[in-house]
Amino acid sequence: MSNEKHNISVNDYEMNIDLYSILRDISKYIVVILLLAASMSLLAYVYVGRSYHKQYESTSTFIVSSKGSNNSVYSDLSTTTEMATKFSEILNSSILQKKVAKEMNMDYFPGTASAEVVNETNLLVLKVQADSPEMAFSLNKAIMNNYSVVTNQLIGTVVLDVLQNPTVPSGPVNEFQPAALMKKTFVMTIVALCGLIAIISFLKDTVRKPKEVSKKLDGTLLQTLYHERLYKSWKARIHRKKSSVLLTNPGTSFQYVEDMKKLARKVSSKMKDKQAKTLLVASVEENEGKSTVAANLALALAEESEKVLLIDADLRKPSQYKIFGLAPEEVQEFGEVLNGNEKSDHLVHALAKSELLLVTGTMIYPNSTEMIASDMFYKIVDFFKERLDYVIIDTPPMSQAADAEELVDYADASILVVRQHTALVKDINEAISILNSGEGTMLGCVYNDVFHGIAQTARNYGYRYAYGSGSSYGYGYGYGNKYGYGYGYGYGRSSRQSKQEEQKEQHNKDSVTERQVKKEDE
Incomplete structure (x- = not known):
């Protein structure tokens, strides 16, 4: 970099x-x-x-006054506040606690004691806590019997008159x-x-916004593809009905369709300049949307009247048949053909509502790298490369398999799909270096699944597109005894092409008829 x-x-x-x-x-x-x-x-x-541990509290109340004072019980608040502090120290002093323990025939004081002032009064409340209601009451009573021995020596100018005797706890104070x-x-x-x-x-070093692509990555930005909702409504979300993100799906947003077409035009232009026909679609991590980008790119190119073949070479986790909504029995296993276990009579599947051809499978192959590197794979690709405009190859993530690296020198061009805030920048640049190291051209990066905020989402209208109906193709593969593999490939006419030819033929007939009528008139 x-x-x-x-x-x-x-x-x-x-x-x-x-x-x-x-x-x-x-x-x-x-x-x-x-x-x-x-x-x-x-x-x-x-x-x-x-x-x-449950704690029970027994309380008793004193009236605090000064000796020789004739004032009312609420007059000397400052004396009461000062007394509360001193009395708390007395209650927790070793002298008083030893006297109480001795009176109860115990070795230590099994509880805690404190004194609090009733707000705005000269009333002092003695609180004693212990593990049982009986113990709390007994300790409080013992303190009442012995506190005067200590208080008379330390605070002789203050008189404590009992207003309320110790109470028996009815329940724990610390529920x-x-x-x-x-x-x-x-x-x-x-x-x-x-x-x-x-x-x-x-702190994760990823690509979060489109403007970071040029700053952090060694590749150019081909196109930004914004997030497309898989659930188009709350009802669909509740029933877990995902909508396919395909150009042929009327529910796909207008912006996504236009952005994908822009990408297709850029890719087509760059590949024609390089005279490239095979395109490798790769990603660093799983779930970056690589297969969806490959499928829609192939559809967009096919819409431009190009002959396009999409090969699902992700043999570790094939997904193209799911993206296009195909049942497993509708497709022939590409991996079985590569392994020589099946013939390739029906290898290519013609998709409805598009001019795109598909080679895919449903089975998982742990030895996919060896299968991709086989002669059979290259012979199939070479065969279609000579007869079609583009061959797009969907590969496994580069962090999980070396399949893409095997195809770097073989493919004419490649693009890297980078999902927003997924792969680390260092891993992306390493993948770009690998793609650049091959003989093919690394066209750039597709910044995928970018969140554009609520305001932008509100501006996206659900325009619907009508696409051409399905096409029919015929394929045949024969095996020669001497030369190995022989291939037979035949094109059927699409409905659009058939209609155009019928119109042209009708126009020619009309022209002939007009000439004949004119000649007869003459």
Whole structure:
């Protein structure tokens, strides 16, 4: 990569603050987040439940006044406040606690004691807590019997008159509330995990916006393809009915169709300049939309009256038959033909509503790299390369298999599909270097599945397109005894071509008839 692309200023980090990318990362792990939050709630319940001990509180009340004072009980508030502090220190002093323990025939003071002032009064409340209501009451009573021995020596100018004798606790003061605890732990765990994922997402070096492509990547930007909704309505989302993102689908947005056609024109122009006929469509990671881009690019090229063949060479995870809505029994297994287990009589499938031809399969082959590198694969591609305008090859992700690298030197051209905020920049540039290292031309990158915000979405209208009806092709493959493989390939006429030829023939007939009538008149 050039120094200019590495020389990114601090201001460029503003581009990394992308709310959509962060939310998408969080949504990927939402199930894990909820499970961890629920687990932490249960752990918090178990931990606190095991350490929970009921505490009972017995109270008694004193009236605080100064010796020799004739004022009312509410007059000396400052004396009461000062007394509360000193009395608390007395209650927790070793002298008083030893006296209380000795009176109760115990080795230590089994509880806690404190004093509080009743607001805006000279009333002092003594609170004693213990593990049982009987113990709390007994300790409070013992303190009442012995506190005067200590208070007379330390605060002789203050008089404490008992207003209320010790009460017997009716229930624990520290009630265990598991529901509130679990809810709090659940929410805090979710917030913490979402925050952690957001930080990791922010620090992840990916391509978040189209303008970052030229700054971070070694390849040029061919086209930006914006996010296309798989669920066109809430009803479809509820019933989990995804809509295929294809140019032939009337529900596909106008913007996506136009952007794909722009991409097709750019690719076609560049390939014609290079006299290229085979195009490799690759991606770094899985689920970057590579197969969908390959399918729509092939459809767009076929719409321009080009003869196009799309080969699903992703033998590790074939998906083209799903994209085009084909049943497994409708297609012949491409992998079985490559392995020599089946003949290639019906290898090519003519798709309805387009002029596109398809070679695909449904089976998974772990040894796909060896199959792609076989002579049979190259012979099939060479055969169609000579007879068609374009052969588009959909390959497995480059991070998972070396299939694309096997085809780098063979393909005439290649493009790399880069999904928004998915693959790391270093991995993308490494893939671009591999594609550039081959004899073919690396045309550039397709920035895919880009979120364009609510405002832009509102401007996208669901224009519907009417596409030509299906075409019919005939294929035959024969095997020679001496020369190995022989191929027979025959074109059938599409409905559009047939209509054009019928109109031309009718025009010729009309012209002949007119000439004959004119001659007779003469």
